[in-house]
Amino acid sequence: MTGKxxxxxxxxxxxxxxxxxxxKGANLAEMTRASLPVPFGFTISTEACNDxxxxxxxxxxxxxxxxxxxxxxxxxxxxKKLGDINNPLLVSVRSGSVFSMPGMMDTVLNLGLNDxxxxxxxALTGNERFAYDSYRRFIQMFSDVVLGVDHYHFEDIxxxxxxxxxxxxxxxxxxxxxxxxxxxxKALVLKHxxxxxxxxxxxxxxxxxxxxxxxxxxxxxxxxxxxxxxxxHLGTAVNIQMMVFGNMGEDSGTGVAxxxxxxxxxxxxxxxxxxxxQGEDVVAGIRTPQPIATLxxxxxxxxxxxxxxxxxxxxxYRDLQDIEFTVERGKLYILQTRNGKRTAQAAVKAAVDMxxxxxxxxxxxxxxxxxxxxxxxxxxxxDPNVKLDVLARGLPASPGAATxxxxxxxxxxxxxxAKGIKVLLMRPETTPEDIHGIVASEGIITSRGGMxxxxxxxxxxxxxxxICGCEALKIDVKNKTFEVDGKTYPEGxxxxxxxAKGTMMLGEVPLIDPVLSDEFIELLSWxxxxxxxxxxxxxxxxxxxxxxxxxxxxxxGLCRTEHMFMDLARIPVVQEMILAETxxxxxxxxxxxxxxxxxxxxxxxxxxxxxxxxxxxxxPPLHEFLPSVEELLVEVTKMQQDAHAxxxxxxxxxxxxxxxxxxxxxxxxLGHRGCRLGMIYPEIYEMQVQAIIQACTVxxxxxxxxxxxxxxxxxxxxxxxxxxxxxxxxxxxxCMGKSGTQVQYTIGTMIEVPRAxxxxxxxxxxxxxxxxxxxxLTQTTFGYSRDDAEGKFLHAYVDRKVLPENxxxxxxxxxxxxxxxxxxxxxxxxxxxxxxxxxxxHGGEKHSIxxxxxxxxxxxxxxxxxxxxxxxxxxxxxxKHTNKVPV
Ligand code: ADP
Ligand code: MG
Ligand code: MG
Numbered sequence: 001m002t003g004k005x006x007x008x009x010x011x012x013x014x015x016x017x018x019x020x021x022x023x024k025g026a027n028l029a030e031m032t033r034a035s036l037p038v039p040f041g042f043t044i045s046t047e048a049c050n051d052x053x054x055x056x057x058x059x060x061x062x063x064x065x066x067x068x069x070x071x072x073x074x075x076x077x078x079x080k081k082l083g084d085i086n087n088p089l090l091v092s093v094r095s096g097s098v099f100s101m102p103g104m105m106d107t108v109l110n111l112g113l114n115d116x117x118x119x120x121x122x123a124l125t126g127n128e129r130f131a132y133d134s135y136r137r138f139i140q141m142f143s144d145v146v147l148g149v150d151h152y153h154f155e156d157i158x159x160x161x162x163x164x165x166x167x168x169x170x171x172x173x174x175x176x177x178x179x180x181x182x183x184x185x186k187a188l189v190l191k192h193x194x195x196x197x198x199x200x201x202x203x204x205x206x207x208x209x210x211x212x213x214x215x216x217x218x219x220x221x222x223x224x225x226x227x228x229x230x231x232x233h234l235g236t237a238v239n240i241q242m243m244v245f246g247n248m249g250e251d252s253g254t255g256v257a258x259x260x261x262x263x264x265x266x267x268x269x270x271x272x273x274x275x276x277x278q279g280e281d282v283v284a285g286i287r288t289p290q291p292i293a294t295l296x297x298x299x300x301x302x303x304x305x306x307x308x309x310x311x312x313x314x315x316x317y318r319d320l321q322d323i324e325f326t327v328e329r330g331k332l333y334i335l336q337t338r339n340g341k342r343t344a345q346a347a348v349k350a351a352v353d354m355x356x357x358x359x360x361x362x363x364x365x366x367x368x369x370x371x372x373x374x375x376x377x378x379x380x381x382x383d384p385n386v387k388l389d390v391l392a393r394g395l396p397a398s399p400g401a402a403t404x405x406x407x408x409x410x411x412x413x414x415x416x417x418a419k420g421i422k423v424l425l426m427r428p429e430t431t432p433e434d435i436h437g438i439v440a441s442e443g444i445i446t447s448r449g450g451m452x453x454x455x456x457x458x459x460x461x462x463x464x465x466x467i468c469g470c471e472a473l474k475i476d477v478k479n480k481t482f483e484v485d486g487k488t489y490p491e492g493x494x495x496x497x498x499x500a501k502g503t504m505m506l507g508e509v510p511l512i513d514p515v516l517s518d519e520f521i522e523l524l525s526w527x528x529x530x531x532x533x534x535x536x537x538x539x540x541x542x543x544x545x546x547x548x549x550x551x552x553x554x555x556x557g558l559c560r561t562e563h564m565f566m567d568l569a570r571i572p573v574v575q576e577m578i579l580a581e582t583x584x585x586x587x588x589x590x591x592x593x594x595x596x597x598x599x600x601x602x603x604x605x606x607x608x609x610x611x612x613x614x615x616x617x618x619x620p621p622l623h624e625f626l627p628s629v630e631e632l633l634v635e636v637t638k639m640q641q642d643a644h645a646x647x648x649x650x651x652x653x654x655x656x657x658x659x660x661x662x663x664x665x666x667x668x669x670l671g672h673r674g675c676r677l678g679m680i681y682p683e684i685y686e687m688q689v690q691a692i693i694q695a696c697t698v699x700x701x702x703x704x705x706x707x708x709x710x711x712x713x714x715x716x717x718x719x720x721x722x723x724x725x726x727x728x729x730x731x732x733x734x735c736m737g738k739s740g741t742q743v744q745y746t747i748g749t750m751i752e753v754p755r756a757x758x759x760x761x762x763x764x765x766x767x768x769x770x771x772x773x774x775x776x777l778t779q780t781t782f783g784y785s786r787d788d789a790e791g792k793f794l795h796a797y798v799d800r801k802v803l804p805e806n807x808x809x810x811x812x813x814x815x816x817x818x819x820x821x822x823x824x825x826x827x828x829x830x831x832x833x834x835x836x837x838x839x840x841x842h843g844g845e846k847h848s849i850x851x852x853x854x855x856x857x858x859x860x861x862x863x864x865x866x867x868x869x870x871x872x873x874x875x876x877x878x879x880k881h882t883n884k885v886p887v
Contacts, residue, residue: 006048007066009073010041010241015317020045022237024096027337034316036309037333040077041091041241042070044209046098049235052213059210067209071240078242083201087124088117090134090243093208095215097236100338104224105215105236106145108208109278110138110243114199122175130248132178133170137247137278139185139197142204146211149192157184171276205240212238227458244333246326247278253299254279254326257292257306259314262322262342265349265519269293269310271323279326279335302332313337318359319368320350343399344369344376345517352519362526363879369523371846371873376400377520378551378865380511382498388505391495392484394445394470396502397456402443402465403496403508406489408477410437417441418787424495426482428475430455436795438464443497445504447473465499513547516868524552524868527875533852534859535870536612538839540564542603548864552871555612555707556604557771557861558839561688562620564600565593571625578622579659583683590687597688601695605706609699612707614771614839614861615692616750617685617724619713621673623663632657669785674714675749678724685724686731693735696743708745711771716755718762725766748835752776757819760826764834770827771861772820774840774848778807781816808841811848821855837861846873853877 013021013029021029025043032038048063059067075081080089090112095105113121113135122131143149158170161181167173173181189197198204215221216236225232246254255273260266272289274282275298282289296303306325309332313321322340326333342350351365360368382388382401404422407413410433413425417440425441427434429448438444438458443465446455459466474483480491496509516524536557537548541564545556565574570593577589605613636653639645665671678685689710696706712724725747736742748769751757753776760770779786784794786808797803803812811817820838827834837859842848844862849870852860854877862870 003062004047005066006045006051006063007070008043008045009070010038010043013043018098019234020047020237022046022096022098022239023100023338024094024336025237025239028239028241030316031313031334031337034312036312037331039242039244039333039335040074041239042074043096044238044240046235046237049213049216049237050233052210053235057210057214059206059213064206067240071205074240074242080242082112082205083114083117085116085120088112088120088201090117090121091205092239092241092243093205093212094239094241095212095236096239097216097230098234099228099230100341101221101224101228101230104221105218106212107280108138108141108145108211109280110134111142111204111208112201113138114201114204116199117201125248127248128175129173129178130245132175132182133173133247134243134245134278136178136182136185139182139189141280142208143185143189143192143197145215146207147189147193149189153188153192154185157181157188170281209238209240212236223454223458241335244326244328244331244335245278246274246328247276248329249276251299251330252276252326252328254282254324255289255292255295256282256322256324257310258340259310259321259323260340260346260350260353262320262340262346265320265342265346265353267350267353269307273325279324299327299330302327302330305332309334315359318354318364320346344373347373348377348517348523349519352523363530365523366527366530366872366875367879369872371849371869371876374869374872375866377516378514378868380513381500382496383510383512386510388503388509390503391506392470392472392504394447394467394473394502394504395456396498396500397468398444398459398464398466399500400443400465401496401498401509401511402441403494403511404442405492405494406445406482407437407441408475408480408482408491410434410440412491413437414440414791418791424497426473426475427455428477430458436791443467443499445470445473445495445497447471447475459499465497467497467499467502467504470502470504514865516551520868524871527872528552530878531871531874532878533849533857533874534837535867535874536614536837536839536859536861537864537867538843538861539604539864541600542607544864545604545607548867549608549611551864551867553611553864553867554859555614555861556608557614557837557843557859558711558773559604559613559615561597561600561616561618562624564597565618565625570596574625577684578625578663579656586681587683590683594687594691597691598695598698601692601708602698605695605699605708606704609704609706612709614709614711614748614769614837615688616711616713617675617688618677619674621663621665621668621671622677623660623665623668626660626663627656629657629660629664632660669779675712675720675724676714678712678727679720682727685727689728689731690735693732693743693745694739696745697735697739697741700741700743706743708743709769710745710747711769712747712749713773714752714776715749715763716753718759718766721749721763721766746835750776750839751820751823753780754819757823757826760823761830764827764830767827767831767834769835769837770823772823772836772838772840772857774811774816774820774838774842775808777819777840778812778816781819782807782812810845811840811842811851813847813851817851817855820851820857824855824857844870846876849873850877850880854881 010029010032015026015030018026021043080087082089093108118131118135122128140154144151186197246252253275254277257271261270271292274289320340321337324336351368354360355365379400404424406426407423413423414436416423422442424443425437426445429446444455444459446468447470449468456468481488496505534554536555537553538558539545539548539556540560573592580586639650699706715721728747746768748767750773751770752773824836836857839861843860844866
């Protein structure tokens with residue numbers, strides 16, 4: 001054969017050829033080679049799909065020719081012929097892409113039937129009911145997938161027929177009943193398409209293949225790919241396979257099984273089957289399927305054979321398998337196997353168990369788990385011991401617990417979330433236009449739509465709690481209210497949802513911290529042995545520090561001090577400090593803050609006893625601690641118009657307004673913040689250093705070991721650090737002189753503006769450590785302010801693939817990463833022992849962690865709840881790049 005090869009018989013492929021044959025095709029080939037009972041067939045490659053699109057949605061000559069050759073071969077193998085009236089070949093036309101996308105694309109079964117072959121099939125099998133049942137199934141599926149006649153039209157006809165005849169289940173229909181249904185189906189097709197149902201099997205086949213190619217670009221497939229980051233250019237393969245029939249009577253059936261429980265990971269066959277049914281019936285929920293264990297009684301021999309095959313497949317693929325099977329008159333056929341989709345809990349348990357069973361190595365177990373998926377196990381969940389008043393129930397569309405104020409539109413959700421308010425987005429249903437609102441919300445509630453509705457799919461992809469199809473809710477988007485049981489609730493009502501149960505409660509419900517399973521703890525201990533990168537946490541208070549330590553953090557990589565300033569009780573003193581007219585007044589206010597800051601540090605340092613704690617001195621612009629100009633202006637105007645207003649109070653308000661105006665900045669992100677504060681108001685940093693050293697002194701005197709690392713933010717020029725470093729030393733020495741206790745501390749800086757990275761060799765002269773603040777470094781390198789970018793254009797950039805990812809979530813290795821690499825390299829040239837870490841959110845993201853490993857950083861620091869995930873990702877980086885196991 002000359003030219004490109006587009007079509008492969010099953011026995012010509014193997015599991016390695018996924019990219020070309022798709023997952024389904026490659027595994028059908030692999031199973032055929034292993035002599036498992038797989039019906040004969042062939043696969044049209046993903047390249048043929050791309051060729052179809054390149055040709056302007058047309059199957060090209062060479063592809064068509066190869067399909068015909070393979071079809072002839074299939075006819076030889078089966079001894080049947082497509083369209084042969086006496087011995088017709090029937091096939092399925094099945095989609096199958098490289099990455100499995102369950103339910104996203106289309107399949108046609110029983111192809112090859114027409115008014116003549118159906119009679120042949122009936123005669124051949126001696127089973128007229130079966131033949132006409134198959135034909136009606138084919139007409140319905142083909143019309144839906146290929147001709148675009150929605151399947152509910154057909155359901156309506158069938159329902160009416162069953163109702164009229166007094167039947168409840170499909171198998172009760174006799175051959176003559178089906179003939180009537182078929183006549184009605186054909187009339188329906190004629191009405192909708194203005195053409196009779198196609199009778200030529202070759203024509204049916206070509207049209208079905210094209211339809212499967214086209215299903216690559218249907219809306220749900222596109223959305224699924226976007227969520228799971230599957231590239232659009234891969235295309236789908238098409239599998240043409242001889243039909244086997246589970247609908248031939250009581251000795252036939254069809255089912256699906258997982259080799260282990262995909263929810264819990266328990267090692268026990270898990271699945272369902274239906275007697276006298278065809279593949280799609282199990283999923284469609286027409287009848288309630290039987291649990292797989294009962295097959296042992298119904299068909300003992302088949303069951304024994306099936307369990308043996310399941311075990312063989314799991315051992316062969318060395319992973320949990322999701323297997324489709326059909327029994328035709330007592331003979332078992334395997335129709336599909338793939339690595340089963342599973343919850344995070346099941347993923348962890350199965351991987352750890354498989355190590356113990358000797359199926360995989362520890363390294364493989366570590367590589368098996370997607371760190372992102374672990375996030376599911378690290379969320380707080382609703383306390384199961386508390387009895388809840390359930391307000392309404394919906395479908396449990398995406399697990400997790402969430403509490404927030406109800407909002408009814410995506411823009412509003414985004415606006416409130418930007419102010420730090422937790423919201424639940426409530427909509428009749430969601431569409432792709434709501435995506436920014438979903439991102440901003442804690443959880444999603446819809447009154448319409450099922451487990452595969454947009455809201456459900458998107459929420460699961462993002463790991464957000466979601467309940468769908470909550471029909472008890474009457475949502476009035478216009479008036480911003482919802483109604484349950486005749487009672488109306490306004491926007492802003494606080495609700496909680498349990499996405500795993502599908503329940504919705506009024507108010508806040510008690511949550512409990514996640515508990516790590518024994519398997520998870522064991523897996524993480526293996527990860528700790530394998531990894532080289534340190535893992536720290538970002539924590540601003542003792543509670544977070546304690547969570548982090550519990551999750552295995554080896555220190556704090558970023559302790560921000562501004563949150564301590566924001567505390568409601570302290571804010572008046574903080575404002576006093578900021579608004580002070582003289583240094584003396586400022587010192588007086590700082591004196592009041594000193595003891596509280598010291599207590600803050602004592603709490604955190606004690607929690608992290610024996611581990612390093614990086615404390616960043618004050619960073620945000622001062623006006624963040626003050627009331628807004630608008631607010632003050634309203635108050636002042638009111639008071640001015642009020643004849644009885646206290647003149648002195650008015651005078652004070654007016655002068656406050658003047659001061660706030662003076663502190664106003666055009667661009668606060670690039671304004672007077674970071675070490676620039678310490679440069680102009682050294683007394684603020686002096687107070688903070690004093691608080692740190694005194695806290696250490698107190699703890700040391702109690703026998704608690706401390707490792708403070710004092711970090712100066714936003715340094716861009718070495719001279720800034722030089723001045724701040726001598727400030728720290730001066731204050732620290734004075735403190736120690738007074739107490740007589742020595743405290744070991746280091747001084748370092750954040751590298752978060754490009755100039756710092758570019759001059760890291762100079763800056764390293766004054767620094768004991770560098771911590772890459774990749775959030776600000778991303779803002780300053782791109783010249784984006786994060787809130788504006790994410791609110792306005794970044795989504796469009798990512799959608800249009802101008803940027804591969806949101807650079808605030810996944811580190812931009814080519815740009816920002818280059819600065820990090822340069823910073824590390826230059827810094828170590830000056831000071832080989834320089835300690836380096838990353839403390840942006842990126843420190844908890846797997847690709848960024850891999851980059852940190854390759855760049856030779858000492859540690860990553862991330863949010864406390866992501867510490868386990870970072871430990872795993874750090875281990876994966878080492879294993880991947882030291883080639884301990886093939887990846
Ligand atoms: P999906 O990717 O949605 O699972 P499939 O291509 O696997 O779609 O097919 C849908 C259903 O039809 C499955 O239950 C499958 O087992 C069944 N099926 C597919 N091909 C055949 C066949 N040749 N004979 C019998 N059943 C089949
Ligand atoms: Mg399938
Ligand atoms: Mg910063």
